[in-house]
Each structure stands twice: as C-alpha cells, then as structure tokens.
Amino acid sequence: MNFDHMVTAKLVKIVYALSLVPITLMALLMAGYGLDWIDQGSSFGYLLLLSSPFVWLFxxxxxxxxxxxxxxxxxxxxxxxxxKDKD
Structure with missing residues (x-):
C-alpha cells in the first residue's frame, strides 16, 4: 500500500496507443465526410479532405x-x- 514505485510511467505507453485509435477514427471520418461533400459538389469537402491529415498530426x-x-x-x-536518499 505504499507509493514508492510509480505506475503512471508504465501506463503512458498504453494511454498513448489507446488515444491513437479515436484520433485516427476521427480523421478518417473527417476525410470520409470530405469525400461525401465533394460528391455533392461542395468545395468545403476539399477543405475537409485536405485538412484531415493536419488535424490528425496536430x-x-x-x-x-x-x-x-x-x-x-x-x-x-x-x-x-x-x-534525497543520497544524504
């Protein structure tokens, strides 16, 4: 029941990997909406399609x-x- 060893440092890798899933899905959804809007003739679709990789990276x-x-x-x-332990 002591807190001599920190668990958070080990969990950060898992949190990072798990956070990539919704970020990637959101970027793919954004690109998909962009393609759908392009098919409907809207120039906003190009903006969505071109900005989705930058949003993902950010x-x-x-x-x-x-x-x-x-x-x-x-x-x-x-x-x-x-x-502290050296002293």
Missing part, C-alpha cells in the same frame, strides 16, 4: 506533448527522491 502531437510532460514530472520526482 492531435497526435498534442497528446504526445501532454504525456511527455507527465513523464517529465514523474522523472523529476524520481530524481529528487534519489538525491
């Missing part, structure tokens, strides 16, 4: 940055604990 980079921040916080905590 969301993946955002999630990655947030998770890297979390990992850095835990590493700082571990390093401070190692410094």
């Amino acid at each position: 969301q993946v980079l955002t999630i990655r940055t947030i998770l890297e921040f979390v990992i850095n916080q835990f590493k700082i905590s571990e390093y401070l604990r190692a410094i």
Whole structure:
C-alpha cells in the first residue's frame, strides 16, 4: 500500500496507443465526410479532405506533448527522491 514505485510511467505507453485509435477514427471520418461533400459538389469537402491529415498530426502531437510532460514530472520526482536518499 505504499507509493514508492510509480505506475503512471508504465501506463503512458498504453494511454498513448489507446488515444491513437479515436484520433485516427476521427480523421478518417473527417476525410470520409470530405469525400461525401465533394460528391455533392461542395468545395468545403476539399477543405475537409485536405485538412484531415493536419488535424490528425496536430492531435497526435498534442497528446504526445501532454504525456511527455507527465513523464517529465514523474522523472523529476524520481530524481529528487534519489538525491534525497543520497544524504
């Protein structure tokens, strides 16, 4: 029942992999709507189709940055604990 070892650092990989699924599905849905709107003659469909990879990339980079921040916080905590234990 102690918290000497952090589990979050191990779970970040799983969270990242699981977050790729809805991000990718959303981008594919966005591209699908773009193709549907192009078939209906709307120029908005081209915008949706062309912007979907950029939206996907932005969301993946955002999630990655947030998770890297979390990992850095835990590493700082571990390093401070190692410094404290040296004394």
